[in-house]
Amino acid sequence: MNDTLRHRRALAERLPDGLILLSGGVSRTRNADTEALFRQRSDFLYLTDVEASGYTLLIDPQRGRQTLFIPRIDNQHRVWLGPVPGPAESQRLYGMRAVYADTLEKEFKISRRGYRKIYTDQETLKAHRPLMKGLHAAPARLADALSELRACKSPGELDMIRQACAATNAAHLAVMRSVRPGQHEYEAQAVFESECLQAGLRHLAYLTIAASGKNSAILHYDRNNAKLKAGDLLLMDAGAECRGYAADVTRTLPISGRFSRRQKDIYSIVLEAQKASIAHAQPGLLSTDLHIFSMTRIAEGLKSLKILRGDTTGLVENGAVRLFYPHGLSHMMGLDVHDVTGGKKRLVRNPHKFALRFLAKLEPGFVITIEPGIYFIEALLQDAHNRRQHRASVDFARAEKFLDFGGVRIEDDIVIQARGSLNLTDTPKEIKDVEAACRR
Ligand SMILES: [Mn+2]
Secondary structure (H helix, E strand, O other), X not given: OOHHHHHHHHHHHHOOOEEEEEEOOOOOEEEOOEEOOOOOOHHHHHHHOOOOOOOEEEEEOOOOEXXXXXXXXXXXXXXXXXXXXOHHHHHHHHOOEEEEHHHHHHHHHHHOOOOOEEEOOHHXXXXXXXXXXXXXXXXXXXXXXXXXXXXXXXHHHHHHHHHHHHHHHHHHHHHHHHOOOOOEHHHXXXXXXXXXXXXXXXXXXXXXXXXXXXXXXXXXXXXXXXXXXXXXXXXXXXXXXXXXXXXXXXXEEEOOOXXXXXXXXXXXXXXXXXXXXXXXXXXXXXXXXXXXXXXXXXXXXXXXXXXXXXXXXXXXXXXXHHHOOOOOOOOEOOOOOOOOOOOHHHOOOOOOOOOOOOOOEOOOOOEEEEOOEEEOOXXXXXXXXXXXXXXXXXXXXXXXXXXXXXXXXXXXXXXXXXXXXXXXXXXXXXXXXXXXXXXX
């Protein structure tokens, strides 16, 4: 039994009292008559594995029927875009009954008998509202059921993530080997993306961040057009996508091939915090507790450099460490790079004062990132309010000497197991290994 069949059955079991109708994505124009690169909607991939545009899925839980509606194309389409599999081939490809989309209305009228509820989403409602007249639509429950199901990854899904990770590892290594002072950030991006494409992976999981020097302290930098300067760092945050499944990996490397003393100091703190957090990750642990664990390690490190001072717990609680580490340690990863967090059933209370987007109790089968960082961000370090509030905890004069430094982030993807976790990322990250990969 393939995974998507299992997924459809599990969804039907959770929502037995309604019809389930979900439309896949539809290709869109980018500008004039040029098409944007099409990427299937994640929920639709999860249920069908269909990567093309213009399909719809109908699940009838009471009659145990699943139907895929496929686009009927004309000769113009065949001339310009090529053929699309017909019903018989689609049935074989996708493991369920397949019929042309222009029969949807007729099929739906037969299937809706005996139902009062329709589980669907806003996109599908927009496309098919007249069909659903008289049925009670429950979009929130469909989203919740899919979030619950998608959180734990099956062996087949892990295999896709592994393939995305393998291409991502190779691409990061290729960047380390090729980066030279005088190149531009986009050349590092080009090396990374070309490796992924050559591995047969058409999509990246998100926009590539190739940030050098001070740009590496801009968390979602994507201009990637600055010149690489000797002596600076290059932060590469980039990941391939395999059949919709993401990889998300960050490495920070020395553009000249060797880390300076100061770069080693900061890098070592982040690396130690990252490895300790990976070792600490296990089922039953709250994501927020893991984040605090990593903040404690970062605070200890910044204390050793005399940038922070005072009691470590205090530095974590009063937010001083967040001036240098202003993002979460971790997020779920799957069909979305920032993936679903597991639905209402898994809701947990955050016992801490600060808000974090990723709040969940870790379970075997969760794939998460571990990505601490240290950044020297003008907007935070020169903010008058921050300086007043944290003057006892932060040596701002010392911190300002790092304003030309940028930042360091190290990010791996791990899968939570029955005990501990397994690291899916094997791109070099030890100082000696990064320098060896960057050797000219
Ligand atoms: Mn990430």
